[in-house]
Amino acid sequence: MNKTIRFDYANARAFVKQHEWEQLSPAIEIAHHMLHSRTGPGNDYLGWVDWPEQYDRDEYERIRQASARIQSDSDVLLVIGIGGSYLGAKAVLDILGHSFYNLLPKSKRRFPEIYFVGNNISPIYISHLMDVLEGKNVSVNVISKSGTTTEPAIAFRLFREWLEKKYGREEAKKRIYITTDKQRGALKKLADDEGYECFVIPDDIGGRYSVLTAVGLLPIAVSGANMDALMRGAKDARERYMVMDLRDNPCYLYAAIRNALYRKGKTVELLVSYEPQFRYFAEWWKQLFGESEGKDGKGIFPASAEFSTDLHSLGQYIQDGMRHLFETVVSVTKPAVDLTVQEDPADVDGLNFLTGKRMGYVNKKAFEGTVLAHVDGGVPNLLVEIPEASAYYLGGLIYFFEKACGISGYLLGVNPFDQPGVEAYKANMFALLGKPGYERQKAELEARLRENKTYLTVEETAAYLELPETFIMEKIKQGRIRAVHDGNEYIINKEQFNHHLEEIRKLQEFEDAARHEPIPESYDVKDED
Numbered sequence: 001m002n003k004t005i006r007f008d009y010a011n012a013r014a015f016v017k018q019h020e021w022e023q024l025s026p027a028i029e030i031a032h033h034m035l036h037s038r039t040g041p042g043n044d045y046l047g048w049v050d051w052p053e054q055y056d057r058d059e060y061e062r063i064r065q066a067s068a069r070i071q072s073d074s075d076v077l078l079v080i081g082i083g084g085s086y087l088g089a090k091a092v093l094d095i096l097g098h099s100f101y102n103l104l105p106k107s108k109r110r111f112p113e114i115y116f117v118g119n120n121i122s123p124i125y126i127s128h129l130m131d132v133l134e135g136k137n138v139s140v141n142v143i144s145k146s147g148t149t150t151e152p153a154i155a156f157r158l159f160r161e162w163l164e165k166k167y168g169r170e171e172a173k174k175r176i177y178i179t180t181d182k183q184r185g186a187l188k189k190l191a192d193d194e195g196y197e198c199f200v201i202p203d204d205i206g207g208r209y210s211v212l213t214a215v216g217l218l219p220i221a222v223s224g225a226n227m228d229a230l231m232r233g234a235k236d237a238r239e240r241y242m243v244m245d246l247r248d249n250p251c252y253l254y255a256a257i258r259n260a261l262y263r264k265g266k267t268v269e270l271l272v273s274y275e276p277q278f279r280y281f282a283e284w285w286k287q288l289f290g291e292s293e294g295k296d297g298k299g300i301f302p303a304s305a306e307f308s309t310d311l312h313s314l315g316q317y318i319q320d321g322m323r324h325l326f327e328t329v330v331s332v333t334k335p336a337v338d339l340t341v342q343e344d345p346a347d348v349d350g351l352n353f354l355t356g357k358r359m360g361y362v363n364k365k366a367f368e369g370t371v372l373a374h375v376d377g378g379v380p381n382l383l384v385e386i387p388e389a390s391a392y393y394l395g396g397l398i399y400f401f402e403k404a405c406g407i408s409g410y411l412l413g414v415n416p417f418d419q420p421g422v423e424a425y426k427a428n429m430f431a432l433l434g435k436p437g438y439e440r441q442k443a444e445l446e447a448r449l450r451e452n453k454t455y456l457t458v459e460e461t462a463a464y465l466e467l468p469e470t471f472i473m474e475k476i477k478q479g480r481i482r483a484v485h486d487g488n489e490y491i492i493n494k495e496q497f498n499h500h501l502e503e504i505r506k507l508q509e510f511e512d513a514a515r516h517e518p519i520p521e522s523y524d525v526k527d528e529d
């Protein structure tokens with residue numbers, strides 16, 4: 001029989017009394033019914049609840065076939081996507097794969113190298129990645145539910161052109177795999193027009209809940225990880241975490257305890273791991289909880305730390321800083337590989353007492369010592385432990401946190417399945433970039449940006465004063481506007497300049513009236529330093 005995921009809150013007992021989480025039981029029961037009967041807010045996005053049981057078997061087979069094709073004709077798979085459209089796959093690959101897989105000698109690699117792109121707007125990242133691709137056979141999996149997200153869309157434009165240049169349009173088509181909405185969206189239309197192979201992100205599953213759909217499964221399958229075991233783990237977890245009694249349901253207990261802590265001022269949760277392989281699992285978890293709970297002025301702030309690395313940086317704050325933190329450690333009972341500490345005859349570092357000890361053992365003691373120290377420092381500690389870092393347990397762990405997040409969001413009284421807050425930056429970015437339809441916002445935002453600046457370029461000054469750039473330049477040259485050189489251009493201190501704003505305007509009116517007659521000496525603009 002399979003072992004289970006263990007949740008232990010012994011190191012939070014000093015901070016939350018039993019009755020505090022037990023009293024949340026009725027609210028959790030309501031949340032449970034809201035999820036399972038699909039009656040709560042955001043009920044259009046609950047497809048993930050039964051997905052491990054009800055996923056589309058035909059599509060699953062197509063994913064398997066496509067992954068085999070990519071494995072056979074590609075040295076590299078590029079996964080283009082952002083947020084929920086990449087973090088889950090990256091998390092799974094990192095935990096189940098080799099830490100330096102892409103750098104291993106070819107003889108030790110059976111499957112393509114996988115790189116994630118389209119998750120930032122960095123030209124440096126993309127051009128460096130293009131350098132890596134030289135001479136390699138490449139396939140691309142573009143993942144975007146909306147099909148219009150800026151970061152992946154820009155990356156896809158660049159890599160589509162790259163592929164078409166390398167292979168020609170027809171061959172490139174066979175190397176592009178699209179994962180998007182079933183019917184709607186720009187990407188779906190493009191895929192249909194061009195004849196790219198398409199996989200579906202179900203309508204009722206949001207990005208951050210989509211790792212067990214084609215979104216995560218195609219890259220996971222290409223990496224050679226066992227997607228059957230992953231799905232089985234999630235399916236078993238679905239059954240296990242259906243139980244209503246908090247004592248028998250570690251997933252619900254975790255949701256209850258983190259909410260009890262939140263109500264006592266523990267507003268930041270650090271997801272901690274002692275394995276760098278869990279770095280992206282924490283990133284996935286942060287999106288899951290951050291987008292689900294951070295709304296209506298509420299929510300635990302999800303952060304992460306990697307120990308023991310961060311004990312040498314964040315450790316001071318965690319031990320001693322503001323007491324609004326609690327930790328959730330994600331750990332693996334037994335490391336997949338282990339090493340032994342060697343004896344040093346000179347014992348320069350004084351560590352010979354560790355000779356013959358396993359590194360996994362040392363890591364465990366670091367963990368135990370840290371938990372005690374942090375609890376003493378006022379930081380409650382929760383533990384979620386999987387027996388081993390295998391696909392099966394990872395599937396279970398993903399489902400554990402997905403469900404805990406849904407329950408927790410309902411306990412908090414928010415809609416855990418929307419993310420209205422992420423639109424604000426997008427609208428501003430589009431306006432500033434001059435997207436048609438955003439003209440009014442563009443002017444307003446640019447004015448605000450100028451207000452917030454100490455120095456303005458000539459161009460910005462001209463826009464600020466609604467005067468021609470040539471006029472500003474002329475006045476700088478005449479010494480009437482004070483400016484300093486910054487590289488090849490002039491910049492103007494706005495504060496100083498504001499003092500003279502009215503005078504400069506008058507100057508211009510005067511010049512206009514005089515039709516470029518010379519300006520009287522007495523009407524000079526004064527400098528105030």
Ligand SMILES: O=P(O)(O)OC[C@H]1O[C@](O)(CO)[C@@H](O)[C@@H]1O
Pocket residue numbers: 082083084085143144145146147148149152206207208291419422
């Ligand atoms: O798959 P899409 O539509 O490109 O969205 C990517 C990500 O962007 C968000 O919509 C937020 O901007 C996430 O919720 C989502 O996972």
